[in-house]
Amino acid sequence: xxxxxxxxxxxxxxxxxxxxxxxxxxxxxxxxxxxxxxxxxxxxxxxxxxxxxxxxxxxxxxxxxxxxxxxxxxxxxxxxxxxxxxxxxxxxxxxxxxxxxxxxxxxxxxxxxxxxxxxxxxxxxxxxxxxxxxxxxxxxxxxxxxxxxxxxxxxxxxxxxxxxxxxxxxxxxxxxxxxxxxxxxxxxxxxxxxxxxxxxxxxxxxxxxxxxxxxxxxxxxxxxxxxxxxxxxxxxxxxxxxxxxxxxxxxxxxxxxxxxxxxxxxxxxxxxxxxxxxxxxxxxx
Amino acid sequence: xxxxxxxxxxxxxxxxxxxxxxxxxxxxxxxxxxxxxxxxxxxxxxxxxxxxxxxxxxxxxxxxxxxxxxxxxxxxxxxxxxxxxxxxxxxxxxxxxxxxxxxxxxxxxxxxxxxxxxxxxxxxxxxxxxxxxxxxxxxxxxxxxxxxxxxxxxxxxxxxxxxxxxxxxxxxxxxxxxxxxxxxxxxxxxxxxxxxxxxxxxxxxxxxxxxxxxxxxxxxxxxxxxxx
Numbered sequence: 141x142x143x144x145x146x147x148x149x150x151x152x153x154x155x156x157x158x159x160x161x162x163x164x165x166x167x168x169x170x171x172x173x174x175x176x177x178x179x180x181x182x183x184x185x186x187x188x189x190x191x192x193x194x195x196x197x198x199x200x201x202x203x204x205x206x207x208x209x210x211x212x213x214x215x216x217x218x219x220x221x222x223x224x225x226x227x228x229x230x231x232x233x234x235x236x237x238x239x240x241x242x243x244x245x246x247x248x249x250x251x252x253x254x255x256x257x258x259x260x261x262x263x264x265x266x267x268x269x270x271x272x273x274x275x276x277x278x279x280x281x282x283x284x285x286x287x288x289x290x291x292x293x294x295x296x297x298x299x300x301x302x303x304x305x306x307x308x309x310x311x312x313x314x315x316x317x318x319x320x321x322x323x324x325x326x327x328x329x330x331x332x333x334x335x336x337x338x339x340x341x342x343x344x345x346x347x348x349x350x351x352x353x354x355x356x357x358x359x360x361x362x363x364x365x366x367x368x369x370x371x372x373x374x375x376x377x378x379x380x381x382x383x384x385x386x387x388x389x390x391x392x393x394x395x396x397x398x399x400x401x402x403x404x405x406x407x408x409x410x411x412x413x414x415x416x417x418x419x420x421x422x423x424x425x
Numbered sequence: 426x427x428x429x430x431x432x433x434x435x436x437x438x439x440x441x442x443x444x445x446x447x448x449x450x451x452x453x454x455x456x457x458x459x460x461x462x463x464x465x466x467x468x469x470x471x472x473x474x475x476x477x478x479x480x481x482x483x484x485x486x487x488x489x490x491x492x493x494x495x496x497x498x499x500x501x502x503x504x505x506x507x508x509x510x511x512x513x514x515x516x517x518x519x520x521x522x523x524x525x526x527x528x529x530x531x532x533x534x535x536x537x538x539x540x541x542x543x544x545x546x547x548x549x550x551x552x553x554x555x556x557x558x559x560x561x562x563x564x565x566x567x568x569x570x571x572x573x574x575x576x577x578x579x580x581x582x583x584x585x586x587x588x589x590x591x592x593x594x595x596x597x598x599x600x601x602x603x604x605x606x607x608x609x610x611x612x613x614x615x616x617x618x619x620x621x622x623x624x625x626x627x628x629x630x631x632x633x634x635x636x637x638x639x640x641x642x643x644x645x646x647x648x649x650x651x652x653x
Contacts, residue, residue: 172512294525297517298510300478305529305584306499344515352564353518410567 143377151271152263152330152383156373158278159327159339160366164347165285166319167340168358171348172296173316178215179337181230182317182324185211185237187333190258191244200258201273205325211237212321216314261332261384263373270329277322284319285358292316293354330373332384338391339365346395349402352409364394427490428453429502429588429619430475436483437467437474437643444470446643447484454587456650457610457620457633462640468623469507471640472590475621476504499529503581505591509565509573519568519576520561523548526583551582555609571602578609588619595624604629 143149163179170178186208193203211233218229245255257265266274285292295302295312303309320340327336347360372387430452437445444467452458452475460468473479475486477493488496503526527544552558555575560568565576574594581589595603607629613620614633627634636650 168515172515174513176513290525290528290531293517293521294528296515297512297522297525298506300473301504301506301510301525302528303478304476304499304502304504305526306497307528348515351516352562354515354521357515409564 143374147268148264148266149373149377151266151268152373153370154271155263155266155274155330156369156387157366158274159330160343160369161362162278162281162323163327163336163339164343164361164365165358166281166316166323167344168347168354168361169285169292169296169316170320170340171344172354175219175316175320176341177337178212178317178320179324179340181215181234181237182208182212182321183328183333183336184234184241185215186321186324186328187241187258188237188244189241190328190333191241191248194248194250194254195244199273201270201325201329204328205277205322207237208321208324209318212317213314216317220310220313257332258328259332259334260382261328261330261335261387263330263376263383266329274326274329277326281319281322281326284315288312288315330369330383331387335384335388338388339369342388342391342395343368346391346398349395349398350405364391364398368394426454429489430486430621431490432471432475432484432486434484435471435474435481435486437470437479438482439470439479444643445474448640448643448645450475450638450645450648452588452619452621454619455617457614457635458622458638458650459627459630459634459636460621460623460638460640461625461627462646466640467643468640469592470643472592472621472623476502476590500584501587503584503586503589505577505581505589505594507592507596509577511566516564516566518561519552519557519563519565519579520548522565522576523551523561523579523583526551526580529584547585548579548583551579554582554612555579556605569602571598571605574598574602574606575609578606582613586618589613589621591620591622593623593625595626595628595630600628606630607633 170176186204189204189207190200192207193200214233215230242255291307291312294305295307295309299309323340324336327339331339343361343364344357346364347357351357351360368391369387372390373383375381376383376386428451430450432448432450435445435448436443448471460471462468470479474481477488486493489498489501524544527547552561555578557572557575557579565573568576594606598606610620610630610633624630638645639647
C-alpha cells in the first residue's frame with residue numbers, strides 16, 4: 141500500500157488501532173452506566189488543557205491529559221452529589237472548557253488551523269514521540285479494563301448492587317471517569333475533541349444489536365472500533381478527507397448495518413428463549 | 426452469636442419525607458423474616474437501610490455487629506434486588522450476572538488472583554439450585570420475569586452468603602414461579618441461612634416464614650417473633 145511509505149500514515153494507523161481498541165472497551169462500561177455523553181463533556185474540557193499546554197509551551201497532550209482527568213473527576217463528583225442540578229452543572233463545565241480552550245489557544249498564537257486540528261482531528265501532526273505517550277496511555281486503559289472488569293461490570297449494572305457487594309463505589313466510579321478521560325486524550329489527535337466520544341459509544345451501540353453477553357458486546361465493539369478507525373483513516377488518505385469525521389461516519393455505517401441485521405436475530409432469539417421457558421422445569425431445592 | 430442485622434431507632438428521611446420513623450429490629454441467625462405492609466409503608470427502605478444502601482437520619486444499624494460503612498465481610502450477605510437492572514441496555518448472559526455475585530469473595534486489590542475454578546463451581550451450583558442449569562449462555566434480559574428473579578437469586582447464592590435479603594421476590598412473578606421460589610428458599614432455610622424478605626403477600630412462601638414484621642407508616646406495628 142502506497143500510503144505506508146509516509147511515516148505519519150504508519151504512525152496514524154498504529155494510533156487508529158489503539159483508539160479502536162481502547163475507546164469501545166471503556167465505552168461499554170460508560171454506555172451501560174448511561175453516561176454516553178461523558179466522553180463528549182471530557183472532550184470539551186480537554187480543550188482548555190490543550191490551550192494551557194500551547195500557552196505555556198509545554199506538551200498539549202500532557203496539558204489535555206491533566207485537565208481532562210481533573211474535569212472527569214469534577215464531572216463524577218457532580219454526578220454523584222446531586223440528582224437534580226447535575227446536568228446544568230455539567231453544561232457549565234462543558235461550555236467553560238470549550239470557551240476557555242478557544243481563548244487560550246488564541247492567546248498562544250496558534251492559528252485557527254491548529255484549533256481546527258484539535259477540534260476535528262488531524263493525523264499528520266502526530267509525531268513519533270506523541271505515539272509513545274499515546275501507546276502508554278492505551279496500555280493503561282486496557283490494563284484497567286482487564287484488572288477491574290468484573291468490578292466495573294457490577295458497578296455499571298447497578299450501583300446499589302455494587303455497594304451491597306462491598307465494592308468501593310466512589311473509587312470505581314472515579315476510575316471509569318478517569319479512564320474515559322485518558323481515552324479522550326488517546327483519541328483526540330486523530331478524531332478530534334468534538335467527535336472523540338463517538339468511538340466510545342457508536343461501536344458499543346452497534347455491538348449491542350446482536351451480542352448476547354457483556355463480554356461479547358465489548359469484544360465486538362472493539363472489533364468494530366478498529367475496523368472503523370483503520371478503514372476511516374485509510375479512506376481519508378485515499379479521498380483527501382479529514383480523518384475524524386471519516387472514522388465517525390464509518391462507525392455510524394457499521395451501526396446501521398448492525399441494526400438492520402440485529403432486529404431479526406433478536407426476534408428469533410426471544411422466540412427461542414420463550415419456547416425453552418415453556419418447557420417444564422423442576423426446581424431443585 | 427452476633428445477629429446478622431440489628432437496627433435501633435432507625436430513621437430514614439427521603440425527599441423531605443420521613444419514610445422510617447424509629448424502627449427497632451433485631452434479626453437473629455436462622456430467622457426467616459417476612460416484612461409485610463401496604464405500599465409506601467417503608468418495607469424496601471427498611472431492608473436497604475439494614476444493608477446501609479440508604480443512610481439513616483437517626484438511630485443506628487449494624488451488619489454482623491458492625492455499622493455498614495465499616496463492615497468489610499460483604500461475602501456473608503446476599504442481596505436480591507426487586508428487578509434485574511437494565512442499565513444502558515448492554516446485554517449480559519445469565520452466567521455473567523450470576524458470576525457478579527462472587528465479587529465480594531474476590532481479593533479487592535488483586536482481583537486477577539481469584540481462584541477461577543472455585544468461582545465457576547459456585548456459579549454452576551447456584552444455577553442448578555434455581556433450575557437454570559444449561560441456561561447460562563442465554564441473555565438474562567430475554568428471560569421471563571420469574572426466570573429473571575431466579576437469576577437474581579442465583580446471583581446471591583453464588584456468593585455463598587449466610588444471610589439473604591430479598592426485595593419483593595414475588596412481585597410480578599406468576600403462581601408456578603412462586604412455587605419454584607418457595608422450593609429454592611426452602612432449601613436455603615433448611616441449610617440454616619438467615620432470610621429477610623419483603624413481600625406484599627406471602628402466598629406459597631408462608632410455610633417457610635418463622636417471623637412476620639408488619640410495617641405501616643414507617644413504624645413496626647406488629648412483630649410476632651420479638652420474644653423468640
